[in-house]
Amino acid sequence: MRMVDLIEKKRDGQTLSKEEITFIIDGYTKGDIPDYQMSAFTMAVFFRGMTDEERADFTLAMVDSGEKIDLSAIEGIKVDKHSTGGVGDTTTLVLAPLVAAVGVPVAKMSGRGLGHTGGTIDKLEAVPGFHVEITNEEFIELVNKNKVAVIGQSGNLTPADKKLYSLRDVTATVNSIPLIASSIMSKKIAAGADAIVLDVKTGAGAFMKDFEEAKDLAKAMVDIGNNVGRHTIAVITDMSQPLGYAIGNALEVQEAIDTLKGEGPKDLEELCLTLGSQMVYLAKKANSLEAARELLVEVIENGKALETLKAFLSAQGGDASVVDDYSKLPQATYKIELEAKEDGYVSEIIADGVGTAAMLLGAGRATKESVIDLAVGLLLKKKIGDQVIKGENLVTIYSNRENVEEVKNKLYDSIRISSEKVESPTLILEKII
Secondary structure, three states, X not given: OOHHHHHHHHHOOOOOXXXXXXXXXXXXXXXXXXXXXXXXXXXXXXXXXXXXXXXXXXXXXXXXXXXXXXOOOOOOXXXXXXXXXXXXXXXXXXXXXXXXXXXXXXXXXEOOOOEOOOOHHHHHOOOOOOOOOOOXXXXXXXXXXHOEEEEEOOOOEOHHHHHHHHHHHOOOOOOOHHHHHHHHHHHHHHOOOOEEEEEEEEOOOOOEOOHHHHHHHHHHHHHHHHHOOOEEEEEEEXXXXXXXXXXXXXXXXXXXXXXXXXXXXHHHHHHHHHHXXXXXXXXXXXXXXXXXXXXXXXXXXXXXXXXXXXXXXXXXXXXXXHHOOHHHOOOOOEEEEXXXXXXXXXXXXXXXXXHHHHHHHOOOEOOOOOOOOOOOEEEEOOOOOOEEXXXXXXXXXXXXXXXXXXXXXXXXXXXXXEOOOOOOOOOEEEEEO
16 A cells, blocks of 8 residues: 555545555554655645545544543543634533533543633633642542543544644645544544534634534534444534633633523523533433433532532642632732723624733733733623723723733724624524534
8 A cells, every 4th residue: 555546546536445544544643654745645635525434434543543541430421522612712611510510420631722811721720729630540530429520631642633733734734624523523532432512613713714614514523423433412603702701711710600600691601501401411311402401500500510610629639719719719910991982882892803812911822832821811891782882891901911002902903883783693503413
């Protein structure tokens, strides 16, 4: 078997066999296939695509390229959730204790963020003492005990994907549905989940800004998951404006706690109930999505979700008293208001622009070496459709430096006000089963 023949085969739109795909991934991971040949192959996939079977085989080959997490010692059906990313996306912080509170085991492997704000681990580390440096044995023990634990990503999970992603990034082949879908699903499958719920974002703050492209990606990932024996469901959600009101690590932790108290932003609560219902249903803790949602609402109202959060934080060294005293979270030195320049209605909040403003404050990483400031961030005071009076506060800027003119200018560029009232965007756009 020769790589040049397989490149030619895919270039001409033919279907590759499982053996041929395994040969490509194995050879590239080991270094037997050079970057220039793999670049040619990914470009051929970019233009010619892959069949459903090819996508499944490609994904499993990447799973088999490295370590696979064995969660069989955890009791029950393990359901993982993945979001394609957004601004103010605090859902994992809410969902993990929420679905755990109804008995669904949440064995979450998370990473650190590169972009607008930190990843799930960065956000959790805003809680004093919280850490993810635990052994696999401790991880499994904690999930069996509390139904929820979070551990850092294994360094040897899907090495083929890491190598391939770096190549795609410099060869203009990132935006390929088969390659994106295989990349995401290989990591989820290697992480040991029995079932997977996907939150696929679309809009200005999302990777897939076009709805039809987001739908294609969602369908591709659902097909891969189901084809390799993982029950998979996707929800396409709006990210034309930030989710909730908080953007920044400690601020998002506080917003997540508010949501578990039943006092959070309505859009964040609705998304968590929608995704959580899917997770509870896939875990067979309810016989319908409606019944699953009722269970989740009940544990918010009776306080069990909040108690689960406290147990989860304490078990991993965190100070659970932050749940009742937000002053124990990292605090910014300055709180600066962004005043509206005119009367009207908020017509647009460009999510990725707001995210960039948060990153300028230090809430996220511009490079892997960047150090995150857990205290800083933004707290929106208005969302799309809200009325605004000139001089009214649009955003509170939480900063550890006094001069934030660059941040203010970015926010003014990202928040549009019109004289005509605008409807708030629909949050849940479509479900793919």
